[in-house]
Amino acid sequence: MKRFALSDTAIDAAAEKAVLDHAAAGACAIFEGWVRNHNEGRAVLRLDYQAYAALADAEGEAILAEAMQRFALRAARSVHRTGSLAIGDMAVWVGVSADHRGAAFEACRWIIDEVKLRVPIWKREHYADGDSGWLHPDNTPVSAEQR
Amino acid sequence: MTYRLLYFASLADAARRDTETLESAAVDPAALYAEVAARHGFVLARERLRVAVNGAIVGWSHALADGDEIVFLPPVSGG
Numbered sequence: 769m770k771r772f773a774l775s776d777t778a779i780d781a782a783a784e785k786a787v788l789d790h791a792a793a794g795a796c797a798i799f800e801g802w803v804r805n806h807n808e809g810r811a812v813l814r815l816d817y818q819a820y821a822a823l824a825d826a827e828g829e830a831i832l833a834e835a836m837q838r839f840a841l842r843a844a845r846s847v848h849r850t851g852s853l854a855i856g857d858m859a860v861w862v863g864v865s866a867d868h869r870g871a872a873f874e875a876c877r878w879i880i881d882e883v884k885l886r887v888p889i890w891k892r893e894h895y896a897d898g899d900s901g902w903l904h905p906d907n908t909p910v911s912a913e914q915r
Numbered sequence: 916m917t918y919r920l921l922y923f924a925s926l927a928d929a930a931r932r933d934t935e936t937l938e939s940a941a942v943d944p945a946a947l948y949a950e951v952a953a954r955h956g957f958v959l960a961r962e963r964l965r966v967a968v969n970g971a972i973v974g975w976s977h978a979l980a981d982g983d984e985i986v987f988l989p990p991v992s993g994g
Contacts, residue, residue, distance in 0.1 A: 801994050817993065818923055818924060819993075820921065820923055820967070820986055820988065822970045823967050823970055823971075823972070823986070823988075826970065826971075848993055848994075859994070860993065860994050880994060883993060883994055884991070884992075884993055884994035885991070886991070887991060887993050888923070888967075888988050888991055888993075889991055889992070889993030889994075890923055890924035890925075890989065890991060890992050890993070891992040891993065892924070902924045902925045902928070902989070902992070903992040904990050904992060905990050905991060905992055907992070910924070910925040910959075910989070911925075
């Protein structure tokens with residue numbers, strides 16, 4: 769079964785969590801990434817996510833398959849938004865289930881870190897002053913090195 | 916050879932397009948990036964990028980073939 773998905777519509781967290789159900793699981797860890805109204809001291813109005821879909825799917829699947837190998841999990845799943853998002857919208861959802869909490873916490877953290885590092889998705893922020901720009905992985909603006 | 920290029924994020928902005936079909940003598944992604952960077956004024960150094968050919972990440976000296984789809988990937992910022 770596919771463990772990673774891109775979605776151009778709102779993430780249904782309850783539906784995603786249902787795929788983690790397992791009778792042997794005693795722990796479930798979930799991370800939700802939300803759109804916040806500020807970054808690097810600037811007021812943010814909304815943002816866009818663009819993905820190279822074919823490769824993003826493959827990289828996302830590879831990360832979750834690797835997580836199943838590295839950690840003692842019963843299930844793992846992640847969904848990342850594309851398109852235009854408003855403040856407070858869920859940008860990314862990661863969920864895992866495991867027999868014990870240690871593996872659940874560690875795997876959830878590892879997966880979101882790897883997604884941010886490897887999956888070809890790019891964020892453009894739109895600012896209150898009318899400006900907009902693409903961001904680097906550390907949330908600094910790409911435009912800074914073009915000036 | 917004829918290549919199809921896809922551009923994303925800041926590279927698409929700089930190139931003012933998100934796809935391009937290109938006749939080029941470049942035989943690997945390193946040479947092809949130098950060519951399109953000069954033409955479109957890309958400021959991102961190659962060392963900051965990854966490259967994918969036909970949907971898979973490859974090295975900069977990967978041998979390109981006629982008809983390949985090539986994507987130069989800026990540093991990602993998902994999550």
